[in-house]
Amino acid sequence: MGSNGIFVDVVYLATYGFLAGYLGYLVWRYRRAGR
Amino acid sequence: MTRGNERLDPWTLALLGLGFSLLLVGLWYALKAPPDRDQGYLVRILYVHVAAAWTGYLAFIVAGLYALFYLIRQDPRYDRLSAASAEIGLWLSLLMVLGGMMWARPTWGVYWVWEPRLTSVAVMIAVYAGYFLLRQAIEDPELRAKAAAAVAILGVINIPITYMSVYWWRSIHQTASVDVINRKVHMAPEMLAALLINLVAFTLIYLGFLRLKGKIAALEAEKEEAYGF
Numbered sequence: 001m002g003s004n005g006i007f008v009d010v011v012y013l014a015t016y017g018f019l020a021g022y023l024g025y026l027v028w029r030y031r032r033a034g035r
Numbered sequence: 036m037t038r039g040n041e042r043l044d045p046w047t048l049a050l051l052g053l054g055f056s057l058l059l060v061g062l063w064y065a066l067k068a069p070p071d072r073d074q075g076y077l078v079r080i081l082y083v084h085v086a087a088a089w090t091g092y093l094a095f096i097v098a099g100l101y102a103l104f105y106l107i108r109q110d111p112r113y114d115r116l117s118a119a120s121a122e123i124g125l126w127l128s129l130l131m132v133l134g135g136m137m138w139a140r141p142t143w144g145v146y147w148v149w150e151p152r153l154t155s156v157a158v159m160i161a162v163y164a165g166y167f168l169l170r171q172a173i174e175d176p177e178l179r180a181k182a183a184a185a186v187a188i189l190g191v192i193n194i195p196i197t198y199m200s201v202y203w204w205r206s207i208h209q210t211a212s213v214d215v216i217n218r219k220v221h222m223a224p225e226m227l228a229a230l231l232i233n234l235v236a237f238t239l240i241y242l243g244f245l246r247l248k249g250k251i252a253a254l255e256a257e258k259e260e261a262y263g264f
Contacts, residue, residue: 004075004076004077004141005076007077007137007138007140007141008076008079008080010137011084011138012062012079012083014133015130015134016058018130019058022244026247026248026251027043030043030254033251033255
């Protein structure tokens with residue numbers, strides 16, 4: 001992959017981080033809204 | 036009141052569970068897919084960049100459709116779903132832009148260039164950022180919903196312009212690897228499999244997020260009506 005691998009890693013980390021983080025945020029909002 | 040302890044409905048759980056599981060399968064396929072002749076393994080960015088772009092477009096189109104339903108039926112539920120879809124679409128588009136920038140730097144030498152595709156994406160994002168500023172600025176719920184619906188419907192015009200920009204004004208951004216206009220696929224079958232699995236995963240996750248976000252908005256509206264906050 002050479003030195004460009006960092007760009008691929010950043011994209012995948014950001015993607016999975018965003019999707020998991022947004023899910024966590026929505027679940028938190030859901031619980032708070034239901035209280 | 037037991038709403039807070041309510042579990043998520045089975046459909047939302049199924050969409051999210053299947054979507055996130057498929058995302059792992061998509062990663063496996065992305066790692067297995069061969070390197071590109073010119074770009075090597077940098078091509079792996081494509082599998083999430085394109086999936087985020089397509090689901091972002093889908094989210095904006097759905098936001099426009101719900102906005103249209105709202106104007107026809109005047110049911111606040113449609114306004115909530117329109118806003119929910121637009122929010123998810125905005126996040127997915129920002130993710131798509133980040134992926135694109137990370138791809139552009141090693142291939143084009145710059146993170147950003149004002150060429151037609153990137154410019155039309157920037158306009159699209161600005162429109163939906165404006166959509167949320169507008170929602171914040173108007174207090175009257177009915178007026179807010181109507182104004183937001185107008186922006187969400189007009190915003191859909193951006194989608195074909197953005198999609199077709201690489202064909203109408205040829206520039207540095209490559210044309211589609213899966214060309215739905217001319218029905219041609221410009222990639223190896225293993226690459227196409229990785230892309231399609233990621234695309235299905237993103238779509239299921241988007242639908243799960245939409246259901247969840249719609250439910251949150253409904254609970255918050257119910258609370259606002261009951262307690263006035």
